[in-house]
Amino acid sequence: MSAVNVTGLTVRFTTETGVTTALDHVELDIPSREFVVLIGPSGCGKSTLLNALAGLLSPTEGTITSAGEPVDGPDPRRGVVFQQDTTFPWMRVADNVGYGLRARGVPAAERNVVVEEYLEAVGLSDQRHAWPKELSGGMRKRVAIATAFAADPTLLLMDEPFGSLDFVTRTRLHDLLLALWQRTGKTIVFVTHDVDEALALADRIVVLSQGAVVDDIDVPFARPRTDELRRDSAAIDLRRHLLDRLGLADQRTDLPAA
Amino acid sequence: MTFGTHLRTRHEARWLMLAGVGLIATWEVAALLIAGQAVRPNSILPSIPHTLGAFSELSDYWPGGLGIKATQDGGRQTVVAGILALGYGALITGMRLVLGMALATALGVGGGLLIGYVPAIRRFAFSPLNLLGALPLIATLPLFAFWFGATTQGAVLFIGFGAGITLLRATLNAVENIPRRYINNARVLGASSWMVYRTIIVPGILPELRGGMAIALTFSWSMALAAELIGIQDGLGRMMLLALRFSEVDRMILIGAVFVALAATTVLVFDRLADRAIKWEE
Numbered sequence: 001m002s003a004v005n006v007t008g009l010t011v012r013f014t015t016e017t018g019v020t021t022a023l024d025h026v027e028l029d030i031p032s033r034e035f036v037v038l039i040g041p042s043g044c045g046k047s048t049l050l051n052a053l054a055g056l057l058s059p060t061e062g063t064i065t066s067a068g069e070p071v072d073g074p075d076p077r078r079g080v081v082f083q084q085d086t087t088f089p090w091m092r093v094a095d096n097v098g099y100g101l102r103a104r105g106v107p108a109a110e111r112n113v114v115v116e117e118y119l120e121a122v123g124l125s126d127q128r129h130a131w132p133k134e135l136s137g138g139m140r141k142r143v144a145i146a147t148a149f150a151a152d153p154t155l156l157l158m159d160e161p162f163g164s165l166d167f168v169t170r171t172r173l174h175d176l177l178l179a180l181w182q183r184t185g186k187t188i189v190f191v192t193h194d195v196d197e198a199l200a201l202a203d204r205i206v207v208l209s210q211g212a213v214v215d216d217i218d219v220p221f222a223r224p225r226t227d228e229l230r231r232d233s234a235a236i237d238l239r240r241h242l243l244d245r246l247g248l249a250d251q252r253t254d255l256p257a258a
Numbered sequence: 259m260t261f262g263t264h265l266r267t268r269h270e271a272r273w274l275m276l277a278g279v280g281l282i283a284t285w286e287v288a289a290l291l292i293a294g295q296a297v298r299p300n301s302i303l304p305s306i307p308h309t310l311g312a313f314s315e316l317s318d319y320w321p322g323g324l325g326i327k328a329t330q331d332g333g334r335q336t337v338v339a340g341i342l343a344l345g346y347g348a349l350i351t352g353m354r355l356v357l358g359m360a361l362a363t364a365l366g367v368g369g370g371l372l373i374g375y376v377p378a379i380r381r382f383a384f385s386p387l388n389l390l391g392a393l394p395l396i397a398t399l400p401l402f403a404f405w406f407g408a409t410t411q412g413a414v415l416f417i418g419f420g421a422g423i424t425l426l427r428a429t430l431n432a433v434e435n436i437p438r439r440y441i442n443n444a445r446v447l448g449a450s451s452w453m454v455y456r457t458i459i460v461p462g463i464l465p466e467l468r469g470g471m472a473i474a475l476t477f478s479w480s481m482a483l484a485a486e487l488i489g490i491q492d493g494l495g496r497m498m499l500l501a502l503r504f505s506e507v508d509r510m511i512l513i514g515a516v517f518v519a520l521a522a523t524t525v526l527v528f529d530r531l532a533d534r535a536i537k538w539e540e
Contacts, residue, residue, distance in 0.1 A: 054446055055446075056442060056445075056446070074442075074445040074446045074448075075446075075448070076446070076447055076448030078446065079446065079447070080442075080443070080446040082439060082442070082443060084439045085439075086439050086440060086442075086443035088440060088443075088444075088457075088458065088461075089538050089539065089540065090461040090462065090464075090538045091457075091461075091538075099444070099447050099449070099457075100447035100448055103444075103447050103448040103449040103450070103453055104448055131537070131538045132538075133538060133539070133540040147447070151447050151448065
């Protein structure tokens with residue numbers, strides 16, 4: 001069964017300047033355990049698609065099902081890691097990580113075991129009693145990842161989660177995310193506008209432009225993907241293809257000669 | 259957000275001391291200038307030594323007890339009786355303030371959280387509340403005196419109403435201003451509406467509510483004083499009214515200084531407690 005099935009999904013917003021079509025008849029099928037990256041330039045509708053998958057906004061037309069059930073609101077089986085910092089500042093790290101389990105009514109003793117497991121997985125065991133204000137941006141992102149995984153969703157939606165982080169922190173979080181993904185076997189839909197991030201993470205890359213799917217590419221490279229990938233000719237071709245899709249390919253070489 | 263007279267640096271303390279010295283020096287110079295020109299200078303601005311000398315005169319406001327007679331029953335004017343009179347007045351005014359603030363918190367914060375639970379009602383409540391907030395609440399005092407007489411009950415209800423309106427507006431604004439991302443995150447983690455309210459809204463409003471609470475606290479001291487000024491038979495406001503009636507400016511300054519010190523202390527204590535309650539705030 002598909003983890004996600006999107007049929008004829010259209011989302012329109014009414015703004016002061018009129019009606020904007022954010023998504024236009026999107027079709028998408030994502031099998032279980034796949035790591036799908038949605039890529040596209042700003043305003044292409046990728047975050048709208050993710051919010052619709054999360055049940056945070058209702059489609060104007062079309063249907064979304066997750067594990068065979070219609071999506072009609074937020075559900076803990078579909079976890080979300082947001083772009084913004086969403087760690088609750090008034091809860092200590094461990095309470096943040098255990099929030100989803102608490103919402104499900106999991107007893108404290110059982111909850112603590114899971115919280116400890118994920119704190120260790122993201123390398124924050126020593127910070128379990130810290131307030132979020134005492135953590136760096138990268139550490140807070142780890143808290144958000146641990147929180148999402150600890151709630152044990154079957155589908156994890158990630159909206160440009162590492163966009164605001166530096167290169168080194170981002171690379172480390174890629175490794176962490178892939179390790180957790182492989183360990184837990186969850187389906188991940190990850191939004192980014194960074195081609196290199198997409199190549200590092202994805203089984204499959206879906207390119208969005210102006211609210212529509214314009215490309216759907218399987219990424220054939222073996223894992224773990226190291227820096228060697230940058231020299232692989234197939235990877236270079238795919239990277240160029242994606243940049244082309246984003247309207248950025250060979251911009252420098254296209255410059256007129258002086 | 260920070261509020262109050264919480265001294266965070268030695269630098270601030272130095273400025274405060276300097277301002278205090280400046281105030282005392284200005285007072286003394288002004289008193290000397292007035293003494294040289296006015297017929298009854300002590301009814302305008304008495305000097306500092308004269309004002310401090312009036313401490314024992316406050317004995318006139320001691321109703322008697324603890325083995326010390328009231329002056330109208332033949333008791334002598336002493337510093338001890340003066341201190342007792344001030345303490346007694348402060349205790350009564352303070353009690354009215356505490357009861358009034360408790361009522362205001364129950365009505366304002368409790369009511370705000372109840373109204374705030376339903377977004378539609380919350381938004382509906384904004385306009386009439388903003389209208390009420392624009393009114394000078396102190397002007398409703400005669401109405402309370404008319405309804406409840408010059409009684410402690412009337413004073414407490416007046417404080418509860420005035421500070422309650424301030425707190426209600428602050429609570430509703432704070433609920434409205436909770437960042438949407440926290441609510442969305444709680445919802446996708448499976449929290450029910452009630453859990454979102456309990457674990458996200460209630461703690462999330464504290465930093466913003468702190469400012470409203472501090473304003474309501476300062477305001478309620480003024481309301482307590484105003485309520486006592488219009489007829490209640492005891493408390494610091496009553497003492498001040500009697501001093502005013504006989505143009506005893508020295509006594510008024512002493513009572514006023516105690517009043518200001520009490521108001522500043524409550525704000526300081528509140529500030530410390532709020533610091534502790536919101537220690538997670540960035």
